[in-house]
Amino acid sequence: MVIFMKYIHLADHTESDLYIFHDMRKIANPVYAADCCEVLYIAHGTGIFEINDTERTASEGDIFLTPPRTSHRLIPNQDLRGVEIYCCYFAETAISAIYSDLEEAFSDFSDLMKQKTPYLHAADTQNKEIRDIMVRMIDEQTTILPCRRNVIGGYLPILLVKLLRHIKDSGDEKIYSHNLMLDTAIRYIHARLYSKVSLADIAAHLKVSPSYTCRLFQKHLGMTTAQYIHFLRVEKVKDILKNTDRPINRITDMFLMDGDYLRQVFKRETGMTMQEYRDRYNYKYHPAAKSVSGSGKLVPFINES
Numbered sequence: 001m002v003i004f005m006k007y008i009h010l011a012d013h014t015e016s017d018l019y020i021f022h023d024m025r026k027i028a029n030p031v032y033a034a035d036c037c038e039v040l041y042i043a044h045g046t047g048i049f050e051i052n053d054t055e056r057t058a059s060e061g062d063i064f065l066t067p068p069r070t071s072h073r074l075i076p077n078q079d080l081r082g083v084e085i086y087c088c089y090f091a092e093t094a095i096s097a098i099y100s101d102l103e104e105a106f107s108d109f110s111d112l113m114k115q116k117t118p119y120l121h122a123a124d125t126q127n128k129e130i131r132d133i134m135v136r137m138i139d140e141q142t143t144i145l146p147c148r149r150n151v152i153g154g155y156l157p158i159l160l161v162k163l164l165r166h167i168k169d170s171g172d173e174k175i176y177s178h179n180l181m182l183d184t185a186i187r188y189i190h191a192r193l194y195s196k197v198s199l200a201d202i203a204a205h206l207k208v209s210p211s212y213t214c215r216l217f218q219k220h221l222g223m224t225t226a227q228y229i230h231f232l233r234v235e236k237v238k239d240i241l242k243n244t245d246r247p248i249n250r251i252t253d254m255f256l257m258d259g260d261y262l263r264q265v266f267k268r269e270t271g272m273t274m275q276e277y278r279d280r281y282n283y284k285y286h287p288a289a290k291s292v293s294g295s296g297k298l299v300p301f302i303n304e305s
Contacts, residue, residue: 006032007032008034008038010089013089016149016153018089018091018156019089019090020086021087022085022086022138023085024082024083024084025073025082025083026081027078029073029075032071032073033070036091036092037065037066037089037090038064038066039086039087039088039134039159039160039163040063040064040066040074040086040087042058042060042061042062042083042085043084043085044083044084044236045077045083045084045194046060046191047077047083049064049072050073050074051064051071051118052071054118058074058083059190059191061124062121062124063124063130063163065120065122067118067119070118077191079196086131086134088156088159094156095156095160102161105164108164108167120163120167121167122164122167125166130159130163132243132283133158135243136155140152182217182221185206185216188202188205189202189225190232193255194255194256199225199226233255238270238277241274241277241278243282245282248274248278
């Protein structure tokens, strides 16, 4: 397969030194490089992050920070339509007010900017603080309100500090269960949450019988494999409904399953339709439900110098 290079010039996208957007990376995507720094957040889906002839598993909530002129690409798992990302391009001038503080506080950042390391890999917090910051930045990017750049630029230092506090070591992996076989099964399910996965598939992956697999889930989780998969998918849909404006038909299209069936499962598990859930819990209707600072509000640092 021929792989193309796409070089990003920040000036082609914005008149300022900061640009953030939501995108989909597909199988045929080219290799990317930019004349500025890039934050790449894995919003939905899984795949491989390929950079400088090395590969890292890219899962939901993973964040990659790359310096200028670093070639990389994101390769979705083969059974997915693509991987949805939040991407932030920024020049060094966008963080000039805190640049020296970041270098002093985070040696990883200093090494990155001196090209001693090709990228940094971080993991979002359990309550998705970094994701929430990027969503608010994208919301602001799409408005035509005055001082838009000031608000987006105010969020950027918070984004970078949160990211740098959660750098992952190369051997770090989330542990879902201290039972090794169950942990392997759950990891397998998470990697295929948007595609078709069955009890037989999980059992084959574990090299045990379906009945043994079912007993394993019942013993440790108190539910069948099907119930657990439904639970994860419903939680994922709830998260999307709360934190995005994505049309509901596009949410169901993310999963390689019948959309009406997914709606039925969601109604059964939550007692609400997807629209009712969004109307009640979406952050734009109830912004105080989300917090970065703990005060109930997202408070950006705005450099007024």
